[in-house]
Amino acid sequence: MNGSNGEERVVHEVAMVVPKRVLEEEEGDCVEVLVTELRKKGMVVDRVVGLAHEFLKVAAPSEILGNAAAELHIRKPTRLGIDLPFEMQGSEAFIRQPDGLLFSWFERFRCYQHLIYGIVNSGGHDVTLKLDGREFCWTAGESLLRRLESEGVIKQMFPLHDELKRKELLQNWALNWWNCTNQPIDQIYSYFGAKIGVYFSFLGMYTQWLIFPALLGFIVQMVDFGSLQFLALPSFFVGTILWAALFLQFWKRKNAALLARWQINCLVGPSQGYRFLGMEWSSLPFPKELIKNLGNERAKEKEAYQRYEWFAYRKRFRNDVLVIMSIICLQLPFELAYAHIFEIITSDIIKYVLTAIYLLIIQYLTRLGGKVSVKLINREINESVEYRANSLIYKVFGLYFMQTYIGIFYHVLLHRNFMTLRQVLIQRLIISQVFWTLMDGSLPYLKYSYRKYRARTKKKMEDGSSTGKIQIASRVEKEYFKPTYSASIGVELEDGLFDDSLELALQFGMIMMFACAFPLAFALAAVSNVMEIRTNALKLLVTLRRPLPRAAATIGAWLNIWQFLVVMSICTNSALLVCLYDQEGKWKIEPGLAAILIMEHVLLLLKFGLSRLVPEEPAWVRASRVKNVTQAQDMYCKQLLRSISGEFNSLTKPEQEQQQDSERF
Structure with a gap:
């Protein structure tokens, strides 16, 4: 990004935390060596002294990042429509990002990591580094940052906010309450990356599409249709299922359009892994001895691969069975006890308190189950990190799904009381939304405040003063005290979007699977999502x-979960309608009940039929992709013809010269 005078604006995008020096600076000081090496790489380093630590803010000009991208062989789209490895000399041929920069945030951070971790001891001899009287050796060929991390000198390395862009997003997005669902998606993508940009695009589209079932549900809930009342809920049920199926199909179209607009190529390879920006995400983790012997003995080789493949499937199946059995044996009695106590209690206030305690216990148990799932996944044989992340999502969602809906299913199947079920749904929706909002907003701020308090208290104890207020002046230190955007089950495979996506999926399941019992839930979900965006x-x-x-x-895997919830909602709402119209409890196949069963099968066919009728890509995206492929083929064909003709000329030229010489004589 350029400044007002046409010069490049220096933006510190990465910070490193090092110990605050106790003794005076000495020769061979490791922090000073690190700063010197970073500046030799062409990076801009700013040192900031905080209350208890020192911070190194690092910035890199676009030329330095371009050289790093060329070393990493990052493939980028060109104006010709094909992806080529980046070269700094031909940078004008590559398409820029929506914010005008040459590299996306993901690419820039990867280049920063390559530059910082690429500082190695190339002197051919060991170097002695010092820090406050402590000495350690930096061996030849070793990464400096790896060495400093192992010695505890580099405590953390984290990305920094760009204040100018952050304030623009605050004004145009977070504090812009007039645009309820419209969001600057391109700015979000440029600042946070593709994953967060795609999530907020999905959340915004979902909230916009909720307006139709919210209005329809409000009418069904509040209006008395008289003699046609018995048709209101089935009609609403059919409408919501068609709405959900169309929404998911049109989201796929929007997702494809976003990727085309952001120039992101997502190609599915043989292992169903993704290639992103020219980097292979997944590779089959077969043992090295199998790969070394590839092609020697085809029959034995095929048998070994099949045995290894089925062994991996067996381990994944075993872990899934362990998760399911733990839910049934440990949590099912707890869920049924809660549902039974809820039915006995008569006071609404006590019911709300009971539901709040129940949700807190569920949250704790599910986080514990998520950590166990992470350990189980580490023992699995998955084809890629993406497969491991998807396996984790499915397992943890299974835990939440069972915990969230077992009690509700108990009310439906055993008591068959619509008023009680509606009361349970209202309490669940209200308390769960309040709980998630408090967790999202209050918990990070409390962590931030507590860390600042500890730092100030420690500083006062070191200075020996009990009076006076200690201010934290530097922005980088304030960033350091803030919590990270991490998942509640751990940061190994997922970030904070895991919890946000889980919350959204549970909300969708709640309003869809019990749509006939509480049509007004769609309106509550729409209001909640507007608040959720901000x-x-x-x-x-x-x-x-x-x-x-x-x-x-x-x-990712969340789309499959939403598809599963649509299918489940067809089954559960059909069961709800059966309970509603079979008031005698005899479960006889009367004309009305038979119509409900027929409607269930028709909706299942429509749901899967719509996925075939509505294309997953807009026509202009397909046309653009075909055009790019055609241009790439033409270019490669021309290059191949030139190389063939050049080789042919080089071979025939000596023969022609000999023939001319013979004709002269």
Whole structure:
């Protein structure tokens, strides 16, 4: 990004935390050596002294980042429509990002990591580094940052907020309440990366599409249709199922359009992994001895691969069974006890308190189950990090799904009381939304305040003064005290979007699977999502550090979960209608009940039929892709013809010269 005078604006995008020096600076000081090496790489380093630590803010000019991208062989789209490895000399041929920069945030951060971790001891001899009287050796060929991290000198490295862009997003997005669902998606993508940009695009589209079922549900809930009342709920049920199926199909179209607009190529390879920006995400983790012997003995080789493949499937199946059995044996009695106590209690206030305690216990148990799932996944044989992340999502969602809906299913199947079920749904929706909002907004701020308090208290104890207020002046230190955008089950495979996506999926399941019991839930969900957009934006821009960029082209496994919830909602709402119209409890196949069963099968066919009728890509995206492929083929064909003709000329030229010489004589 350029400044007002046409000069490049220096933006410190990465910070490193090092110990605050106790003794005077001495020769061979490791922090000074690190700063010197960073500046030799062409980076701009600013040292800031805080209350308890020192911070190194690092910035890199576009030329330095371009050289790093060329060394990493990052493939980028060109104006010709094909992806080529980046070269700094031909930078004008590559398409720029929506914010005008040459590299996306994901690419820039990857270049920063390459530059910083690429500082090695190339002197051919060991170097002695010092820090406050302590000495350690930096061996030849070793990465300096790795060495400093192992010695505890580099405590953390984290991305920094760009104040100018952050304030623009605050004004145009987080604090712009007039545009309820319209968001600057391109700015979000440029600042946070593709994964967060895709999520907020999905959340905004979902909230916009909720307006139709919200209005329809409000009418069905509030208006008395008289003699046609018995048709209101089935009609609403059919409308919501068609709405959900169309929404998911049109989201796929919008996702494809976003990727085309952001020039992100998402190609599915043989292992169903993604190639993003020319980097292979997944590779089959077969043992080295199998790969070395590839092609020697085809029959034995095929048998070994099949045995290894089925062994991996067996381990994943075993872990899934362990998760399911733990839910049934440990949590099912707890869920049924809660549902039974809820039915006995008569006071509404006590019911709300009971539901709040129940949700807190569920949250704790599910986080514990998520951590166990992470350990189980580490013992699995998955084809890629993406497969491991998807396996984690499915397992943890299964935990939440069972915990969230077992009690509700108990009310439906055993008591068959619509008023009780509606009361349970209202309490669940209200308390769960309040709980998630408090967790999203309050918990990060409390962590931030507590860390600042500890730092100030420690500083007062070191100075020996009990009076006076200690101010934290530097912005980088304030960023350091802020919590990271991490998942509640751990940061190994997922970031904070895991919790946000889980919350959204549970809300969708709640309003869809019990649509006939409480049509007004869609209106409550729409209002909640409008608030969710702003609170999440404030959380990302104000109370949390800038998230680490993650490469993602879609919402991933969550789309499959939403598809599953649509199918489940067809079954559950059909069961609800049976309970509603079979008031005698005899479960006889009367004309009305038979019509409900027929409607269930028709809706299932329509749901899967719409996925075939509505194209997943807009026509202009397909046309653009075909055009790019055609241009690439033409270019490669021309280059191939030139190379062939050049080789042919080089071979025939000596023969022609000999023939001419013979003719002269």
